[in-house]
Amino acid sequence: MSIGEKDKKYVWHPFTQMKTASDALPIVKGEGTLLYDDKGQTYIDAIASWWVNLHGHSHPHITAKVLDQMKSLEHIPFAGFTHKPAVELCEKLSAHLPANQQKFFFSGDGSSAVEIALKMSIQYWRNKGEKRGRILALDGGYHGETFGAMSAGGRSVFSAHFNDYLFQVSHLPFPSGEESVEALKSELAKGDVAAFIFEPLVQGAGGMRMYSPEILDQLIQLCKQDGVLCIADEVMTGFGRTGTYFACIQLKQQPDFMCLSKGLSGGVLPLSLTTCTNEIYDAFLGDDITTAFLHGHSFTGNPVGCASAIASLELLEKDECWESIERIHGRHLGFAKEIEGHKLVEGVRVKGTILAFDIKVDSTGYTSGIKDVLYNHFIRQGVLLRPLGNVIYVLPPYCITDGELDKVYKTIISGLEKIAI
Ligand SMILES: Cc1ncc(COP(=O)(O)O)c(C=O)c1O
Known part of the structure; x- marks a missing residue:
């Protein structure tokens, strides 16, 4: 056969x-x-x-680095252990990310990176003792295939069979004019918004729909005035796709979270990261286990994936x-x-x-x-x-x-x- x-x-x-x-x-x-x-x-x-x-x-450069890594360490649990490729990757990335992105949480695909940012946002407000749980997103957005990511995404043929199982997300009109700004203002006025998630500058799977940094800056600024956490899903737009290392570099306002995958490993191995500010990280520190972010995947921080990502970044830096x-x-x-x-x-x-x-x-x-x-x-x-x-x-x-x-x-x-x- x-x-x-x-x-x-x-x-x-x-x-x-x-x-x-x-x-x-x-x-x-x-x-x-x-x-x-x-x-x-x-x-x-x-x-x-x-x-x-x-x-x-x-x-050849990525292949050589991946092979080298395979020979010395292929995988370990990323809890209680660490390794050089993970640390080196974070250090290298921090030179290119917006300055406020200081902490790095590993997973294996874009949907998980989004899922993690959403879960962190919800738990952040709980840890702070504030009643905020609602998520805002953009019409026509796509954030992945898992239930949280699907909830944040626009409703479409992909989600049709599962709509009854998705948690409620308020979708703002696609940012092409004042309409989305007004819609955001009225959502914020309700007072319970935890986070706003968006694909910066280009909605990929929704049809490569492009919008301006100016309007996104306006939306992020309004969110920030209200304390709402902003999640930039750069799974597609990251690593030079939009002409800068990250689409967010073209903004004046910086997000609180970024979701990275796809080009992160140069497209060679499944790897993703949710990055965030020190302020968010600090809200998860405490003496009680329930304050911690209790989330981990078997292949979190895989050393071979990290080696591939480092090699890809070395090429991108040329x-x-x-x-x-x-x-x-x-x-x-x-x-x-x-x-x-x-x-x-x-x-x-x-x-x-x-x-x-x-x-x-x-x-x-x-x-x-x-x-x-x-x-x-x-x-x-x-x-x-x-x-x-x-x-x-x-x-x-x-x-x-x-x-x-x-x-x-x-x-x-x-x-x-x-x-x-
Ligand atoms: C913006 C965006 N977020 C998340 C995802 C989901 O990533 P993955 O397919 O790796 O789960 C995608 C996939 O196309 C995407 O374009």
């Missing part, structure tokens, strides 16, 4: 349970931006493998990586101009290394049928692009070459021509 046939027999893939779903493609190798299937066909990974990959696949981020940004702006007038295209937008636009179709949203037509077309052309419903976006590893970007853009144009027929 081939890998493809065995896969069909055993594996339950995300999002592909419909009877019409095509078979999964066996991938045998990744190198730079290219993925190779079992027949030697290559695909440009123009979505950085679900937004995780920064420096390309199987990068000038050539930032030159590449700038270059991709410039190329995206050029392509945005090229497609702006296209009859099927609207809402062209660019932020850092992310380019996105909407296709004018009757059926919008994630379930829009256009996504499968385009996905299949792109794959046949040797380009991995996964439209979010009627939203096409490009979010590549930073090592993508100009030639590869040309091919990605050309493939998008040919996809537009195909659906225009």
Whole structure:
């Protein structure tokens, strides 16, 4: 039996349970931006493998550091024990994070990082003896698949079966004007808000929806005046994606928590962090165990994941990586101009290394049928692009070459021509 046939027999893939779903493609190798299937066909990974990959696949520097770490220490419980890779990673990261982010709590994926920030926010107010428990979030946000993260996310086809089980979150309108500011003011007036969670500057899974730092600053400032804790979910936006180390660097106001994952390990191993201020950490110190944050995962602080993250940061710290981020940004702006007038295209937008636009179709949203037509077309052309419903976006590893970007853009144009027929 081939890998493809065995896969069909055993594996339950995300999002592909419909009877019409095509078979999964066996991938045998990744190198730079290219993925190779079992027949030697290559695909440009123009979505950085679900937004995780920064420096390309199987990068020799990350591979070497991971192998070295595997040889000396693969895993230990991260309670009562510590190790150099975890401490070194925190030290390295603190040079790039907003100055108020001082404490680091490890977990293994973005949803857990969000879950932890939400739980910490709720317990923070309990430890302080204040009755605040309500969470605010943004319409159309996405924060992950676990119940807390789903509760904070916008209601969608992903949450539909579970809506009755989610805790109540007040969702503010997408921050495009005064409406969200007014909505926030009226929520704050009720007086019981614990925390406000948001994806800074770009809502990813919600359709690469972009908004300005100015309006987010306004929202955070209002929250701060009221003591509400602000949680920046930088799982997607972190590590250079929006043109700065973190999207929050583009703000005047700094959040109380940050959630990091995806690019944290360079996209190589599952790893996440919830970072916070010393003031929050201090509220969990006490003589009574119930004051502590009683939360831990088996693979918390995994040394190999940390080694991968350190190696990835070393690459990110190089000038050539930032030159590449700038270059991709410039190329995206050029392509945005090229497609702006296209009859099927609207809402062209660019932020850092992310380019996105909407296709004018009757059926919008994630379930829009256009996504499968385009996905299949792109794959046949040797380009991995996964439209979010009627939203096409490009979010590549930073090592993508100009030639590869040309091919990605050309493939998008040919996809537009195909659906225009
Ligand atoms: C902003 C944001 N937060 C959280 C998550 C969840 O991360 P994970 O898939 O690693 O659980 C995602 C995943 O796409 C995300 O984009």
